[in-house]
Amino acid sequence: MPDAPMLQVEGLTFRYEDMEMVFDLAVARGEALALLGPSGAGKSTLLSLVAGFERPLSGRVIIAGQDVTAWAPADRPVTSLFQEHNLFAHLSAGENVGLGLDPGLRLDAAQQRTVAEALGRVGLEGLEARRPAQLSGGQRQRVALARSLVRDKPLLLLDEPFSALDPGLRLEMLDLVAQLQAERGLTLLLVSHNPQDALRIAGRTAFVHDGHVLAAGPTAELLRAREPAELRRFLGPDPA
Numbered sequence: 001m002p003d004a005p006m007l008q009v010e011g012l013t014f015r016y017e018d019m020e021m022v023f024d025l026a027v028a029r030g031e032a033l034a035l036l037g038p039s040g041a042g043k044s045t046l047l048s049l050v051a052g053f054e055r056p057l058s059g060r061v062i063i064a065g066q067d068v069t070a071w072a073p074a075d076r077p078v079t080s081l082f083q084e085h086n087l088f089a090h091l092s093a094g095e096n097v098g099l100g101l102d103p104g105l106r107l108d109a110a111q112q113r114t115v116a117e118a119l120g121r122v123g124l125e126g127l128e129a130r131r132p133a134q135l136s137g138g139q140r141q142r143v144a145l146a147r148s149l150v151r152d153k154p155l156l157l158l159d160e161p162f163s164a165l166d167p168g169l170r171l172e173m174l175d176l177v178a179q180l181q182a183e184r185g186l187t188l189l190l191v192s193h194n195p196q197d198a199l200r201i202a203g204r205t206a207f208v209h210d211g212h213v214l215a216a217g218p219t220a221e222l223l224r225a226r227e228p229a230e231l232r233r234f235l236g237p238d239p240a
Contacts, residue, residue, distance in 0.1 A: 004065050005029070006155060006187040012049055012059035014042075014211075021045060021211030023059070029154075032181060032188040034198035034219065037208035038234055043191040046208065047157045050189070051080050063155060079148040080157040086144065087132045093119060093143045094128030100147040118146040122176065138169045145173075149180065156181070158190045174200045195223055195235065207231045 007027040014021045021042045027033045035043045048054040050061055052073035061069045068076050079100075087096045097115045098105050107115065119128055122142040132140050141161060148156060158177065162170040178201040181188050190202055198205045198219050205223070206216040209230045215222060226232045 005062075006031070006064060007050065007189070008060070008062040009046070009050065010060045010062065012046075012061065013057045014045060014049060014054060015057060016042075016045065016211075019211050023049070023211075023213060025206060025213055025216070027187055027189060029187055030181075030185050031204060032178065032190065032202045034190045034192055034202035034205040035208050036192060036195060036198055036205055036234070039193065041208045042211040043208050044159050045211075047080065047159050047189065047191055050155075051078050051157055052076050053080075077153045078155045078157060079151045079153040080159065081144055081148050081161045082159045087140055089132050092129050092131055093124060093135065093139075096132070096143055097147045097150055100150040114150055115146075118149045119143070121149065121180070122146045138165055138173065141165065141173060142176075145177070145180075149184075154185075155187050155189070158188065160191055160193070163192070163194070170197075171200065177201060199223070207234070209234070 005026040006029040009023050009025040012023040023046050035046065037043050045054060049056055052068070052071060056069065060067055063077055094115050095105055097118055098107050098111070101107060101111050101114065116128060119125060122145050124139060124142050124146065127135070127139070132143070135143065144161070162173045165173065174197060177188070180186070190197065192198060202219050204217065205219040206213045207222065208214070214228055214230055223235065226235060226238065
């Protein structure tokens with residue numbers, strides 16, 4: 001019998017202004033799935049529902065076989081990474097990462113080693129003492145990614161965290177996420193409006209439009225098929 005999905009979203013409904021959203025989605029353990037769609041389609045709302053930052057009107061969120069629909073965000077086996085990296089300006093890089101282990105920053109020696117190892121893993125070894133203002137935009141996102149790693153949660157939600165970076169740096173960060181995902185066996189859900197991001201790291205993609213998942217499948221096949229019509233309009237003229 002195949003393993004149960006890491007994430008199941010079943011009949012999840014949410015209303016925002018005059019849009020009623022209804023989501024159904026399953027993500028396998030260890031899978032990287034991209035959510036593509038136009039602005040306002042509901043991609044970020046879906047991530048917020050999974051993370052617990054928004055509460056659905058009905059339906060269920062099941063993570064690792066447990067119904068977490070009523071759980072608080074802090075109790076869910078989820079880490080979220082956003083474009084706004086949410087680093088504290090008065091804390092060092094090491095302290096910002098340490099918040100992922102203990103909000104009071106009462107870290108023992110083993111936890112301090114974990115912080116240093118996480119910063120080294122994202123290419124920031126030796127920069128533990130620098131504050132966010134002393135780091136570049138890419139380095140700040142690496143700090144946020146390191147904080148996600150020390151939380152050691154099986155489901156990682158990425159809401160366009162690298163869209164403000166230069167193209168080359170964005171690709172570098174996507175590659176780093178893909179490498180870390182493979183090493184740790186993470187399940188990844190990536191929100192993007194850029195099909196190239198999906199092709200870069202997501203084996204499967206779901207297309208979200210007007211609060212519904214209209215299509216899902218292997219990324220290259222989905223983008224090549226250009227169906228339904230809403231996806232075709234989103235992608236624009238066929239370069240072929």
